[in-house]
Amino acid sequence: MSALLEFDDVYYRYPGQDHYALEGLSVAFPEGENIALIGRNGAGKSTLFLHCNGLYQPNSGQVRFAGHPLKYDRPSLKSLRQHIGIVFQNADDQLFSASVAQDISFGPYNLGLSETEVRRQVHMAAELCGVVDMLERPTHALSGGEKARVALAGVLAMDPDLLISDELMANLDPWGRRRIFDIFHQLRRRGKTIVLATHDLNVVRRWSTYVVVMDGGRAAFAGTPDQLLADEATLEQTGLAQVWFDEV
Amino acid sequence: MHIIDCYAYSNKIRAVDPAQKAGLAVTVLLLCLLLNRPLVSLLAVVWMWGLAVWQAGLPPLVFGRVLLAELFFLLLATVAVALSVSTIAPTNPEAWLLQIGPLWLSSTPAALYNAVNLVLRALGAASAMNFLALTTPLVDLVELMRRLRLSPILIDLMTVMYRFIFVLLDSLNRMVAAQESRLGYSSYRRGMASAGLLGSQLFIDTYRRSQRLQTALDARGYTGGDLRVLPTTYYTSRPLLAVSAVAILSLLALRLVL
Ligand SMILES: Nc1ncnc2c1ncn2[C@@H]1O[C@H](COP(=O)(O)OP(=O)(O)OP(=O)(O)O)[C@@H](O)[C@H]1O
Ligand SMILES: [Mg+2]
Numbered sequence: 299m300s301a302l303l304e305f306d307d308v309y310y311r312y313p314g315q316d317h318y319a320l321e322g323l324s325v326a327f328p329e330g331e332n333i334a335l336i337g338r339n340g341a342g343k344s345t346l347f348l349h350c351n352g353l354y355q356p357n358s359g360q361v362r363f364a365g366h367p368l369k370y371d372r373p374s375l376k377s378l379r380q381h382i383g384i385v386f387q388n389a390d391d392q393l394f395s396a397s398v399a400q401d402i403s404f405g406p407y408n409l410g411l412s413e414t415e416v417r418r419q420v421h422m423a424a425e426l427c428g429v430v431d432m433l434e435r436p437t438h439a440l441s442g443g444e445k446a447r448v449a450l451a452g453v454l455a456m457d458p459d460l461l462i463s464d465e466l467m468a469n470l471d472p473w474g475r476r477r478i479f480d481i482f483h484q485l486r487r488r489g490k491t492i493v494l495a496t497h498d499l500n501v502v503r504r505w506s507t508y509v510v511v512m513d514g515g516r517a518a519f520a521g522t523p524d525q526l527l528a529d530e531a532t533l534e535q536t537g538l539a540q541v542w543f544d545e546v
Numbered sequence: 547m548h549i550i551d552c553y554a555y556s557n558k559i560r561a562v563d564p565a566q567k568a569g570l571a572v573t574v575l576l577l578c579l580l581l582n583r584p585l586v587s588l589l590a591v592v593w594m595w596g597l598a599v600w601q602a603g604l605p606p607l608v609f610g611r612v613l614l615a616e617l618f619f620l621l622l623a624t625v626a627v628a629l630s631v632s633t634i635a636p637t638n639p640e641a642w643l644l645q646i647g648p649l650w651l652s653s654t655p656a657a658l659y660n661a662v663n664l665v666l667r668a669l670g671a672a673s674a675m676n677f678l679a680l681t682t683p684l685v686d687l688v689e690l691m692r693r694l695r696l697s698p699i700l701i702d703l704m705t706v707m708y709r710f711i712f713v714l715l716d717s718l719n720r721m722v723a724a725q726e727s728r729l730g731y732s733s734y735r736r737g738m739a740s741a742g743l744l745g746s747q748l749f750i751d752t753y754r755r756s757q758r759l760q761t762a763l764d765a766r767g768y769t770g771g772d773l774r775v776l777p778t779t780y781y782t783s784r785p786l787l788a789v790s791a792v793a794i795l796s797l798l799a800l801r802l803v804l
Pocket of ligand 2: 343344345387464
């Protein structure tokens with residue numbers, strides 16, 4: 299089990315804030331797993347994600363991808379962002395184009411692909427995410443679930459090795475979630491690594507093969523769901539014990 | 547979704563090359579303005595309305611309602627051309643007069659003709675634009691501008707603005723609903739205060755959103771420069787081309803016989 303992405307004692311503070319959003323975060327995300335990232339609101343999950351492909355730079359500490367420390371010059375960032383795709387918490391923040399096909403084509407074009415290759419990638423991603431029949435539709439006429447899948451397709455069209463998804467499912471109905479998980483299962487078969495921030499403990503139990511628990515800007519736990527369930531000290535300390543067993 | 551947008555996306559000639567539709571609309575618009583005859587303008591209205599229904603399959607009433615709204619504004623604006631108001635009685639023997647207190651309301655056949663001509667001319671031009679707006683979504687028009695080599699910055703701005711009009715409308719609706727349900731508009735004073743809050747909140751919201759958009763674009767490998775996306779593929783409609791030619795020729799012919 300080799301680490302695809304590692305954080306090593308990372309500190310990060312938002313400009314103008316007096317507390318650290320990431321406070322000595324050290325954690326490794328193993329390759330080829332379904333990774334669930336859990337933690338209370340404000341624990342630092344989204345902030346962690348923004349460090350993954352160099353969108354934010356740590357105040358101190360190091361982020362490593364496939365063993366190499368991230369470099370923050372343009373060419374390095376470009377190749378990094380090809381390998382690591384992020385789907386954001388709110389799909390509306392990500393969809394900027396007026397038509398679905400155009401939005402999905404944005405990433406592949408940034409990779410410098412030709413129009414033929416871009417079309418192929420767009421089609422591949424649309425197929426995978428079940429949005430082929432809405433390619434010509436305007437982005438603003440989509441439902442929440444459709445937007446989520448289009449946003450996902452926009453990232454998958456770049457064919458990343460690591461897919462990071464920040465609570466993609468938060469606004470979706472059970473059927474919408476089901477479709478997203480179907481997509482995730484297909485990605486798994488293609489050997490992709492997936493990190494999913496979630497507040498749904500069912501997802502942790504049923505889908506994930508690896509769990510990272512964030513607490514106050516630090517990783518309080520990293521391991522398999524079974525290990526987490528057995529680790530009473532961590533469950534107690536992160537407050538998970540209160541919610542895990544007796545959710546109303 | 548906005549009603550005009552709805553039809554623009556779902557009409558029968560949606561996939562026809564925007565250049566073809568814009569070409570027709572702009573030609574008709576120019577003919578209305580240049581030929582400057584009431585009957586020519588009227589024929590232009592008939593053609594554009596007819597083509598929107600016949601070629602694009604729009605419900606006749608939709609086109610009619612848009613046109614009616616425009617007509618209303620046009621009539622308001624041309625009242626001043628048809629009527630003149632003065633404090634002394636006009637001496638023109640052709641004038642129709644009406645005295646209201648100290649004021650003389652007057653009009654002449656020439657002024658009336660001018661007003662009617664102006665309304666019809668503007669209506670003809672407007673119906674040409676309606677035809678375009680109801681059959682061609684903005685995405686396609688932007689694509690057309692891209693082909694015409696308009697400034698890429700301008701085109702990107704239009705793309706993003708068009709997208710964010712809907713996002714902002716959405717925020718606006720949600721905020722107003724939240725304020726209303728807490729009685730934010732229960733009195734004039736509260737209403738003003740709420741509207742002020744709404745404005746500033748919307749500004750902050752927009753700013754945050756633009757930052758998140760930037761982050762999301764960066765995450766997909768954007769390194770500055772144009773926002774490149776797939777061009778759409780269109781087809782040329784021969785039937786539409788043929789009737790367009792007939793329409794344009796008929797306008798010219800009508801001008802010649804008048
Ligand atoms: N744009 C920002 N400016 C200033 N502070 C921020 C910003 N975004 C987040 N923070 C702060 O950083 C900390 C971590 O926030 P983050 O968004 O990473 O949490 P999260 O785990 O994603 O929470 P959630 O589950 O609510 O999405 C919080 O204390 C938050 O207040
Ligand atoms: Mg978050």
